[in-house]
Amino acid sequence: MSAVAESPRPSQLAPMRRRSVVGRKAVDLVVKVLSWIGALFGIAVMGFVLYEVIIRGLKAWNVAFFTQPTPLDPMSTSGGMANAILGTIIITAGAAAIAIPIGFMAGVYLAEFGRNGRVATSIRMVSNVVMGVPSIIVGVFAFAILVKPLQHYSGFAGSVALAFLMLPVMARTTEDILNLVPNELRESGLAMGAPRWRVTLRVVCKAARGGLITGATLAVVRVAGETAPLLFTALSSFYWITGLFGPGGYFGGPVANITKAMYDMANSPYPHMQALAWGGALFIMVFILGLNILVRLLFQRGKEW
Amino acid sequence: MSTVDIDIPPQAGAPRGSMKAETRGRRLRLGDPIFRGLATASGLFLAVAMVGLGVVLVIDSWPAITGLGTKMLTTVAWSPSTGEYGALAALVGTFLSTLVAMVIAVPLALVIALLLVELVHPKVSRVVGTVIEMLASIPSIVFGMVGIFTIVPFMQDHLVPWVLSTPLGKVPGIAPGPNYAGGGVSIFTAGVVLAFMVLPFITAVSRDVMKMVPQVTKEAGYGLGSTTWEVMRKISLRYANSGIVGAIFIGFGRALGETMAVAFLIGSVFTSLPHSVFDPGTSIASLIALNFSEATDKLQISALIELGLILFILTILFQVAAQAWLRRVQRVTGGRA
Numbered sequence: 001m002s003a004v005a006e007s008p009r010p011s012q013l014a015p016m017r018r019r020s021v022v023g024r025k026a027v028d029l030v031v032k033v034l035s036w037i038g039a040l041f042g043i044a045v046m047g048f049v050l051y052e053v054i055i056r057g058l059k060a061w062n063v064a065f066f067t068q069p070t071p072l073d074p075m076s077t078s079g080g081m082a083n084a085i086l087g088t089i090i091i092t093a094g095a096a097a098i099a100i101p102i103g104f105m106a107g108v109y110l111a112e113f114g115r116n117g118r119v120a121t122s123i124r125m126v127s128n129v130v131m132g133v134p135s136i137i138v139g140v141f142a143f144a145i146l147v148k149p150l151q152h153y154s155g156f157a158g159s160v161a162l163a164f165l166m167l168p169v170m171a172r173t174t175e176d177i178l179n180l181v182p183n184e185l186r187e188s189g190l191a192m193g194a195p196r197w198r199v200t201l202r203v204v205c206k207a208a209r210g211g212l213i214t215g216a217t218l219a220v221v222r223v224a225g226e227t228a229p230l231l232f233t234a235l236s237s238f239y240w241i242t243g244l245f246g247p248g249g250y251f252g253g254p255v256a257n258i259t260k261a262m263y264d265m266a267n268s269p270y271p272h273m274q275a276l277a278w279g280g281a282l283f284i285m286v287f288i289l290g291l292n293i294l295v296r297l298l299f300q301r302g303k304e305w
Numbered sequence: 306m307s308t309v310d311i312d313i314p315p316q317a318g319a320p321r322g323s324m325k326a327e328t329r330g331r332r333l334r335l336g337d338p339i340f341r342g343l344a345t346a347s348g349l350f351l352a353v354a355m356v357g358l359g360v361v362l363v364i365d366s367w368p369a370i371t372g373l374g375t376k377m378l379t380t381v382a383w384s385p386s387t388g389e390y391g392a393l394a395a396l397v398g399t400f401l402s403t404l405v406a407m408v409i410a411v412p413l414a415l416v417i418a419l420l421l422v423e424l425v426h427p428k429v430s431r432v433v434g435t436v437i438e439m440l441a442s443i444p445s446i447v448f449g450m451v452g453i454f455t456i457v458p459f460m461q462d463h464l465v466p467w468v469l470s471t472p473l474g475k476v477p478g479i480a481p482g483p484n485y486a487g488g489g490v491s492i493f494t495a496g497v498v499l500a501f502m503v504l505p506f507i508t509a510v511s512r513d514v515m516k517m518v519p520q521v522t523k524e525a526g527y528g529l530g531s532t533t534w535e536v537m538r539k540i541s542l543r544y545a546n547s548g549i550v551g552a553i554f555i556g557f558g559r560a561l562g563e564t565m566a567v568a569f570l571i572g573s574v575f576t577s578l579p580h581s582v583f584d585p586g587t588s589i590a591s592l593i594a595l596n597f598s599e600a601t602d603k604l605q606i607s608a609l610i611e612l613g614l615i616l617f618i619l620t621i622l623f624q625v626a627a628q629a630w631l632r633r634v635q636r637v638t639g640g641r642a
Binding site: 024025027028031032034035036037038039041042043045046048049052053056101102103104105106108109110112113114119120122123125126127128129130132133134135136137138140141143144145148164167168171195196197198200221222225226227228231232235259262263266267274277278281284285288289292296 | 334336337339340341343344345346347348349350351352354355356358361362364365412413416417419420421424433435436437439440442443444445446447448449450451453454455501504508532533534535537555558559561562563564565569590593594597598606609610613616617620621623624625628
């Protein structure tokens, strides 16, 4: 059988290779063992990263970590990450507020109106491509359209950068989930005399509710741990966010965030700063993996992602 | 998509009869164009925004494109004081670290995908697959931190000295160059960490294309007395061949643009070319990340944005190639990708 698969031309069939059954089974076993080692190695790396982050991060978790802002003095042994945690929540929420409605409607367009038309196909292709664009480029883009013209960094610019990363993900997952809803449901809704928008929102989206929530959550999770888009948009700050406007506000100036703070602190030679960075890493991992597992458990009914 | 396009005019089923229903129907008829308009606008917004990204990058990097010309791609320099910028070292570092990552990640991803598709019970496969996919959700910066605090010391104290003590250590490309810094912070270390960051993506796509292999074909192989490995190598892998190439493209595109982990680990030496994978170097993304916030010189900012544009074009080329390739595979094999 081996010769047949390797060389389809009959003329080459003559020198049929003969190998012992034992030899073939041995090779088979070696490959199976290698596959297992590979898979276990992948899982071990995952476990190792988790272990490192948990062990080192837990040491930094105390009351001050969750209540004090990041210390100005790199040699201090007090201070926490509270202002950065709040900042990350605000920046991510801002991104979600921009990207979820637009991404959802774009997904509705692709699934319900655009379908296989030329416009929808191009939108689909563009968003597929952009999903693979490195996040730092999106940061550069947000810098170019918001930071450079306005002459100041802002939390809002960070949100815009993150929203940009979320948009295509949100649109494509919404589309995929809406496509899973059987057409009969749409037809019966329309047959009852309901207008199209009502059928879409009240029937189709209601049927796909779990998947839509999962999709939106995973889109948020995807950007929550991003650093590169915030490096030169939200920048970092040692202070609490002061409001919406003004130099300490969301629209007016740099906003502290966990990932940029982690980046600065991990590069610092002082142990307390490094400890705070690990605390931040643990916080972000708990948030990301927690939400990830939670939505999978809650809403995943046999559907594979 | 298997569903059939239905486009029933919304008026078709409007309730007839009472005045009340009729006025209601008329009011609601406005809802549809508005809803459809909003959805279409959002869809177009998405496309326009993405194209806008490219346009903005070109506009903002124009001073560097015209001012520096091809020197950007062919020289090694990064000096705001003399206004000389050349990103050759970053280009070389990017490709070298990506190459190291792919050499490690591709075989590993393939054996894992084989395991998931052919060897284990679907339930086990789902659990193992989920854990590996979870690797993808670990933020880049966390990989960078684990890398700098544990993998860099390991490389420096154990692996790199050992490799250099073997005959392999004399081979050009491995033998340390003038910038050698102990091998801990190096292109190789960055590549190793990158490998685990792209592993889930390559595994997921490979698994999906291997699933497209028709069961009947595999059963025919088993029926002829083949072992599992023979079926994999001569049927599954051959069938999924081109799909796996697409998976590799996707992984390559991802690895090219990874920023934070690489910025931590690659050593940020951007004024000379690396002589070996164990030398420190820089990558396009980490060069941008490390220099952008300090850049005050207009030409430097423009040059950094041009680097962003180069990276954008590179990743788009890889994405488009991968997408087109995978679509072709899907058409040829008639399965789902």
